Amino acid sequence: EVQLVASGGGSVQAGGSLKLSCTISGHVNPRCGVGWYRDLPGKERQLVSSITGDGRIYYGNSVEGRFIASRDSAKNMLHLQMSDLKPDDSGLYYCAAETFSVRGDYCYWHFWGRRTQVTVSS
Secondary structure, eight states, X not given: OOEEEEEOOEEEETTOOEEEEEEXXXXXXXXSOEXXXXXXXXXXXXXXXXXXXXXXXXXXTTTTTTEEEEEETTTTEEEXXXXXXXXXXXXXXXXXXXXXXXXXXXXXXXXEOOOEEEEEEO
């Protein structure tokens, strides 16, 4: 069982920065990825960033160029450096991890951490 605990949320003015961190306990299949999601008011869950098992990093269109995701495998931690924050970034952020489907030889998002609030004021 994988458990994820995020920290670092808070309030900031537009243009400011915040860094989220996520501690991962348990074993994530090395073929599978980890990442960050967010729930924004009135919108569907968004993938903010994902890091694949082989280290490729992807970003959602709305955060590309402003957010930087990283993974410290030695410390089992995941980080999200958020810069140039906008009020539209306000929401609940959480880290997630994939699990491996033995039936289909693929990974899918299965483990979800507790949400942390990010509030960006104008």
